[in-house]
Amino acid sequence: MSAPSPAVVGPVCEVLLSHDLPDLSPERRALVVEFVRLRIGTLPTHMRLGVTAIGFAVEGIRRAFGHDRVVRLSRRPLPLIGEYFRLIRSLSYAYIWETWPTTTPDGGQP
Amino acid sequence: MTTTDYRCDVLVIGSGAGGAPTAALFAEAGLDVIIAEEGPWVDQGSVVPFSLEQMDRQYRSGGVTVALGLPSVAYTEGRCAGGGTEINSGLYRRPPQDVVARWRERWRIDELDPDDIDELAREVEAEISVQPLPGPASAPSERLRLGAERLGWTHDESPRWMTYPTSDPRQGQRQSMTRTYLPRSSRAGARLLTECRVDRLEMSADRVRSASVEFVGGRRASISCRAVFVCAGAIQTPALLQRSGVRRNIGHSLAVHPTVKLAARFDEELNVPDDVPVHQVKEFAPDLSFGGSASHPGLVALALLDQWEDFRDAVTAWREIAVYYAAITSQGRGRVIAVPGLRDPVVTYHLTRRDRALLRSGLSRLALLLLESGATEVYPSYRGAPRVTTRRELAKIEETFSASRASVMTVHLCSTVPMGEDHDRCGANSHGRIHGFKNLFVNDASLLPDAPGVNPQGSVMAIALRNARHFLTAEWPRV
Numbered sequence: 001m002s003a004p005s006p007a008v009v010g011p012v013c014e015v016l017l018s019h020d021l022p023d024l025s026p027e028r029r030a031l032v033v034e035f036v037r038l039r040i041g042t043l044p045t046h047m048r049l050g051v052t053a054i055g056f057a058v059e060g061i062r063r064a065f066g067h068d069r070v071v072r073l074s075r076r077p078l079p080l081i082g083e084y085f086r087l088i089r090s091l092s093y094a095y096i097w098e099t100w101p102t103t104t105p106d107g108g109q110p
Numbered sequence: 111m112t113t114t115d116y117r118c119d120v121l122v123i124g125s126g127a128g129g130a131p132t133a134a135l136f137a138e139a140g141l142d143v144i145i146a147e148e149g150p151w152v153d154q155g156s157v158v159p160f161s162l163e164q165m166d167r168q169y170r171s172g173g174v175t176v177a178l179g180l181p182s183v184a185y186t187e188g189r190c191a192g193g194g195t196e197i198n199s200g201l202y203r204r205p206p207q208d209v210v211a212r213w214r215e216r217w218r219i220d221e222l223d224p225d226d227i228d229e230l231a232r233e234v235e236a237e238i239s240v241q242p243l244p245g246p247a248s249a250p251s252e253r254l255r256l257g258a259e260r261l262g263w264t265h266d267e268s269p270r271w272m273t274y275p276t277s278d279p280r281q282g283q284r285q286s287m288t289r290t291y292l293p294r295s296s297r298a299g300a301r302l303l304t305e306c307r308v309d310r311l312e313m314s315a316d317r318v319r320s321a322s323v324e325f326v327g328g329r330r331a332s333i334s335c336r337a338v339f340v341c342a343g344a345i346q347t348p349a350l351l352q353r354s355g356v357r358r359n360i361g362h363s364l365a366v367h368p369t370v371k372l373a374a375r376f377d378e379e380l381n382v383p384d385d386v387p388v389h390q391v392k393e394f395a396p397d398l399s400f401g402g403s404a405s406h407p408g409l410v411a412l413a414l415l416d417q418w419e420d421f422r423d424a425v426t427a428w429r430e431i432a433v434y435y436a437a438i439t440s441q442g443r444g445r446v447i448a449v450p451g452l453r454d455p456v457v458t459y460h461l462t463r464r465d466r467a468l469l470r471s472g473l474s475r476l477a478l479l480l481l482e483s484g485a486t487e488v489y490p491s492y493r494g495a496p497r498v499t500t501r502r503e504l505a506k507i508e509e510t511f512s513a514s515r516a517s518v519m520t521v522h523l524c525s526t527v528p529m530g531e532d533h534d535r536c537g538a539n540s541h542g543r544i545h546g547f548k549n550l551f552v553n554d555a556s557l558l559p560d561a562p563g564v565n566p567q568g569s570v571m572a573i574a575l576r577n578a579r580h581f582l583t584a585e586w587p588r589v
Binding site: 020039042043044086087089090101102103104105110 | 408409422
């Protein structure tokens, strides 16, 4: 059984990175988003299905209420949805600091 | 797709710490052996240890796998020739004799003699060159040792399966399965099929007749054999058995060593991105032990992530930071469930109240250890964690820690097909044969009745040798 495409995580990943790491260049941000999307595409089937389902819900919130609501939601310790944001941030941060170790806490270059 | 058929005496599924020694012994005894390995062959040295590239190439699902629960427990599995032995830290622990004796009594395992297991462990140690470092340990490792000494806590250096061409420990070469038992099995005629996933075993009454496999690219094949050894690890072994209709006492009793982490900052640059500390602190073992983790900058960022808004400034000082863990011997249990229609099993794990309390005290004690060793700041990995700089602030960890807010993970998975003669609890008999089957065996971490409290791969290899030899003398003539 194949899972739906995880492309839905892309816009939310963009929102989180823009908020958390405002100095990260658009080019690097695009690379990070692509990495996260590909990684989520290799998750075990049930996890991918769950992530995609939550992703659609969060994407709906983003479209209906805007980026700020998504960022506020990402700070709340909610079951499942909280894990979704944590997964995106974990993959993003691991990629950023492994690939560009001198990245500043705001995502810029020293 | 083209169907190709293979035939052999024994099919060994998986090429890690259980499968590789099993295959080597069978091939050297003259049996026609096929090893089916789902992952690729990756030469050592072709990827940086603990890097994202390594996770892509040698870990299942890129290293992002989770046992569902509150909290969920992240785990990793090797998915390559050599399995977990290719990707772990190479730290070795001999099976503890009291643990082996306990397994024998509580799970009614016949002919499991702690002295015999000790002897087998020595054989394994010689084969994979288990030895201490030839020179000084890394700075993060020395910090652990120093902190333990100052507190008067028991500690030691864990030997590794490494050879050292020089006295420089950084030149060590891991003696994993691709350098030891797999070449041995190949020299004796075993055939290794990589990127070959076994979908299911085809049964006829109480016997396995063949295995249906799929190669990367979609080519399908059937492997006919007289006996099957499933050695795919504590998650994939029960999943395959369940997919094949074998379910009694299979996958019900997953045991792990849950760990929590912290990052510690020192007043010197000590980070070693591609290696882990060898010292371990055993003052509270087997319930609780401390050690060091891989600490490349990406992993330092991960360790800071749970309280990023407060800890984020530390990420630029990653050269002064190392990541450490507190591991517990859990009384919780989990499940592996193969769901029809899904390629991957669903895995769950439940921490007990005692486990949660132990994780809390473990993290607090680990922070104390690092402060004693000279850490200037400690950053525990859980939401709401305080930045700890003095002993007095350790109480904040006790006050604010909750396992459900923490990043709990494990790399030690076992016990999903426990061996023994207690038919109410055990999926396999005392030597790994699945109860009710004549030619179906398990020979990996799944057989260990519970988590041994130390790195389990030494136990896995010793028991694999024991069971393989028993098969050759007692089972093979009958199958």
